Each structure stands twice: as C-alpha cells, then as structure tokens.
Amino acid sequence: MDRTELAHEEVRTARGTRTGVPVVVAVHSTARGPAIGGVRIKPYPSWRDGLDDVLRLSEAMTMKCALAGLAHGGGKTVAVLPAGGWDPRRRTELITDIAEVIDGFGGRYRCGPDIGSTPEDMSLIHRLAHGNAFCRPESEGGSGNSSAATARGVLAALRAGLRHRHGDDRVAGRRIGVIGFGHVGRLVAGELAGAGATVLVTDVDTALAGPAERAGARWTTADLLTEELDVLVPAATGGLLTERAARNCRAELIVGPANNQLADDSVDRVLHDRGITWVPDVLASIGGIVHAVSREEAGLDETAANARVDRIGERTTDLLDLAADRRITPLTAAYRMAGPTPAPTPPAGPRPASVPR
Ligand SMILES: NC(=O)c1ccc[n+]([C@@H]2O[C@H](COP(=O)([O-])OP(=O)(O)OC[C@H]3O[C@@H](n4cnc5c(N)ncnc54)[C@H](O)[C@@H]3O)[C@@H](O)[C@H]2O)c1
Incomplete structure (x- = not known):
C-alpha cells in the first residue's frame, strides 16, 4: 500500500463514547456498491496499529468483492482493545459504540x-445501525455464523489447487498442516481428516489440542511453515508469510482463510520462484461473504448460496491457469481478474448518528 496517499474513500476514528475504546472504520470503495467487511475486536499495541490493520483489510475487501463478482466494495471495522485486558461485562456498551460509528456512514458500509x-x-448492530449488519443469527432472519461458508470456500479452493498441481483433487493420503484451530480452521481440519488426509494442527492456544485430536487431526507444536507438507492452510491471523518464512517453507500448496497472509506483496514472488503454489487469500477466504450476500441480499436458499460458494473452486482454477499461461504470480493474476480498483466515490454529506446513548 502506498502510504503517502489515502487510497480510501473515508476513514473514521472515534473514541467510543461509552467505553473509550478506539473504533476505526475504513471504507475503501463504494464504487461498485456499499462497502462490506467484518468487525474485528482485539487488542493492539496501539490504536495506530489498529488503523494500519483496518486500512489493509478494507482495501483487501474491495478486491475480494471484485473477485467474487459482488456489487460491493471494501470496508472494515477495528475496535482496539487495550493490550492489558478488557472487561467482557462491558460488551454491550462496546458493541453500541461500534454501531454508532457504523451508523454514521448512513448505509455506505455494512x-x-x-x-x-x-x-x-451483528444482531445488536443491525438494530442500532439501521440494518447495516450481515450474519445475524438465523433465528432472527440473518444468515448466521459465516465460518462454515468460509471453510467451504477454502476447501473448494484447496481442491482446485490440488487439481492444478496433481491433476486430481484427492485429499486422502495427503499431508496437510493447519495453522490456527479457530472457527474456520477446525472445520477445514475436521473435513480434511474425515476425507482421509493426515492433518497436522497447531495453535497458540494449547487448550485446543484435545478438540483437534477429537476432530481426527494430530496436534503438533512444530513450526508447520518448515514442515514437509502437500498443503499448508493458514487459518490464524495475517502476516504469517514473511520473506524468511517463504524461503524456508516446504509446503507445495498454500491455501487458507487467514486475511493478509503475506507480510509484504513481494513474498508472492518468492513463493512463486520456489515453485510453491499460493492461492491468494483474497480469493480463498471469500466464502463467508458470498454466502451472506447470497442469502441476505439476493434471497437465495441455502443450496443455491452454497453452490455460489463452491464456485470459488472454479475461480481458483481460472486464477492459477491465468498465472501459469501468462507466467505471472498468483497475486498479479488476482489483480488482473479483479480489474482496476474503481476510483473512490466522494462521501455524501454528514449524517447524524441515530444510536441512543
Ligand atoms: N470466520 C470467517 O468467516 C472468516 C472469513 C474470512 C476470513 N477469515 C480469516 O480467517 C482467519 C481465521 O478466522 P477464524 O474466524 O477461524 O478466527 P478465530 O479467531 O476463531 O481463530 C484463529 C485461531 O488462530 C489461533 N492463532 C492466532 N495466532 C496464531 C499463531 N501465531 N499461530 C497459531 N495459531 C494462532 C488462535 O488461537 C485461534 O484459535 C482470520 O485471519 C480471519 O480474519 C475468517
């Protein structure tokens, strides 16, 4: 990202009026339609780190929407929790603070x-911010937790990656490493183990060793980045693939849900030159968004929404074929497939916040 120019349409930073927690919302683009993107709530060393994260993540969301063919642009919210800990009993106040900032965008960001x-x-934000939240519980008319659809999309991309390398998408007998046994990682790991793969799982949270073993995976504390693997699935936080990691990586194929996997765009070239196939996260991780938009905006039923998610496999094949045919890296191919980022649309005038204090 060019740090001298603001590539985003609008970025708002506010101290939550109830909690004092910094809330940063970035709208990268609304040129194709309202910006969409998740609400990340976590500790950062400083609010500026949260700002950096939100700028990167919202920009990536614009590309994700373009690759998915959605009439949306990219946005993101980060709430910067104090590094020293946070009182979970203040959850409702915090979400209300976040809803207030989101509502200020007047529907330009969901x-x-x-x-x-x-x-x-999302249910509370939906209520407080004029419906501008996806993925409320299904009991309330939303499409629910996006993790299953995200995992489904990752699996479609993974199988396409295997087909690209081996001519078939068999996972049985393959050695697959999953970094991060969270909401998405555990579904991906469980599915692959069930299909006969040898699945190695690692997570900084060692309490997850038992659940991982019960899902049919093998728990390890080894560095999966240097392990000999058919497939590496990054399912933790971003920035894992540094140049050093890429030089030492012994996986053939890397595909996973984690956002912003590359510490730097240039790592894509290092992986490419070493013959490692990396499926860009901007494509592999879009299942949840595709599912939510298909269910909640397009009004599709579950089967039709899942069929759209499965098309991530075809898109992955298209992307890897394009990269191979043109002798370009997967990230360059992703940029080509997404097309030019539309010029930012100037924001409309200010809209009063409507959240009751
Ligand atoms: N949930 C979704 O629908 C979705 C959609 C798109 C992208 N993503 C991205 O996929 C990734 C995983 O999402 P999730 O919902 O499963 O998150 P999660 O928070 O449920 O799980 C992440 C897991 O990674 C572990 N972890 C964190 N740092 C680690 C490290 N350095 N090494 C090993 N383990 C580590 C955490 O302990 C946690 O168990 C995130 O980057 C997220 O942004 C998720």
Missing part, C-alpha cells in the same frame, strides 16, 4: 462478523 465479533453482536 458490517459482518470477524475476529472477536459474533452473530449476536
């Missing part, structure tokens, strides 16, 4: 869940 936020949080 949120969904991300790390640290849930369908129940």
